[in-house]
Amino acid sequence: MPNIDLLVIINPLSGTLPLAQREGLRAFIAAEANRQAYHAEIVTTTRAGQATELATQAVQRGIRRVLVMGGDGTINETARALRQTATALGIVPMGSGNGLARHLGLPMNPQKAAERALAGKPVLIDSGELNDHPFFCTAGLGFEAYVAHEFAKQPTRGLQTYIKTAYRSFWSYKPAEYLVDGKETGPLFSLTAANAAQFGNNAWIAPNANIADGKLDLCQLKPFPAHMASVIGWQLFRKSLNRSAYWSGQRMQNATIQSNAPLLAHADGEPLTLAGDTCTVRVLPGSLLVLM
Numbered sequence: 001m002p003n004i005d006l007l008v009i010i011n012p013l014s015g016t017l018p019l020a021q022r023e024g025l026r027a028f029i030a031a032e033a034n035r036q037a038y039h040a041e042i043v044t045t046t047r048a049g050q051a052t053e054l055a056t057q058a059v060q061r062g063i064r065r066v067l068v069m070g071g072d073g074t075i076n077e078t079a080r081a082l083r084q085t086a087t088a089l090g091i092v093p094m095g096s097g098n099g100l101a102r103h104l105g106l107p108m109n110p111q112k113a114a115e116r117a118l119a120g121k122p123v124l125i126d127s128g129e130l131n132d133h134p135f136f137c138t139a140g141l142g143f144e145a146y147v148a149h150e151f152a153k154q155p156t157r158g159l160q161t162y163i164k165t166a167y168r169s170f171w172s173y174k175p176a177e178y179l180v181d182g183k184e185t186g187p188l189f190s191l192t193a194a195n196a197a198q199f200g201n202n203a204w205i206a207p208n209a210n211i212a213d214g215k216l217d218l219c220q221l222k223p224f225p226a227h228m229a230s231v232i233g234w235q236l237f238r239k240s241l242n243r244s245a246y247w248s249g250q251r252m253q254n255a256t257i258q259s260n261a262p263l264l265a266h267a268d269g270e271p272l273t274l275a276g277d278t279c280t281v282r283v284l285p286g287s288l289l290v291l292m
């Protein structure tokens, strides 16, 4: 038996692709891996958290490439086990946001993305940590965290549910005030630590963020009147939010954040409830190999 040199992790629940197409894609990846002379093992996850265990075992087994077919949640679960190892992550984007794949300019077509990852070279990128929660795209507090918590309560996922949840949340959300490294921010709509420049779905919260500069972009968005929401939304999706008077950003390696409200947070869109009123964010420069 030849040694396995490629692990493919599939989250069967990510995104909205019908089952027949998913199975076709799995067969395509198997055939393409074979064509490119890999000895691949393909595993479909059966529960949350399993991708981390599979990726940890892959590192221990000396497997140098792990391909993930899933959304940013599954990518996060896998990539956290590949940080600071010689095993590289390949991305076949199947989620509703696909922030990391979009930031990296990877194909959104799953077959093209698989071909690219299988033939790709490993490139180092940064990652971040909010307390001890790893993130690869963005982590944050404020509105986006509030929405992540509300979204997690919904019976369905996907972009439509996300938009509806965000719209409803806008009217019930109360901005909090923060101290960033001891400096008062005043009330903020959101406070985002950006490794990648976008949340996903081409919502560019940190238009100039560079994923390999050894820094995070800490972006503050001040509360804005409801009639400005469409302008802010337009700028967010046009990658020009940094021109808004409500937005400010600073590059940093680490920061301590304190709040006057319970710390609702998210890391790569997954909701987190943090203990206490203080948290830290930091960058892990050049900590993940990605197949590009």
Ligand SMILES: Nc1ncnc2c1ncn2[C@@H]1O[C@H](COP(=O)(O)OP(=O)(O)OP(=O)(O)O)[C@@H](O)[C@H]1O
Pocket (backbone or CB within 6 Å): 011, 012, 013, 014, 015, 016, 045, 046, 047, 048, 049, 070, 071, 072, 073, 074, 075, 077, 094, 095, 096, 097, 098, 157, 158, 200, 269
């Ligand atoms: N078999 C499974 N059953 C239940 N949950 C799973 C299973 N496999 C993975 N998960 C969980 O599903 C979560 C969401 O998956 P993922 O982010 O890939 O898809 P998505 O929600 O469609 O995409 P996006 O994050 O872009 O919205 C992951 O955080 C993972 O913990």
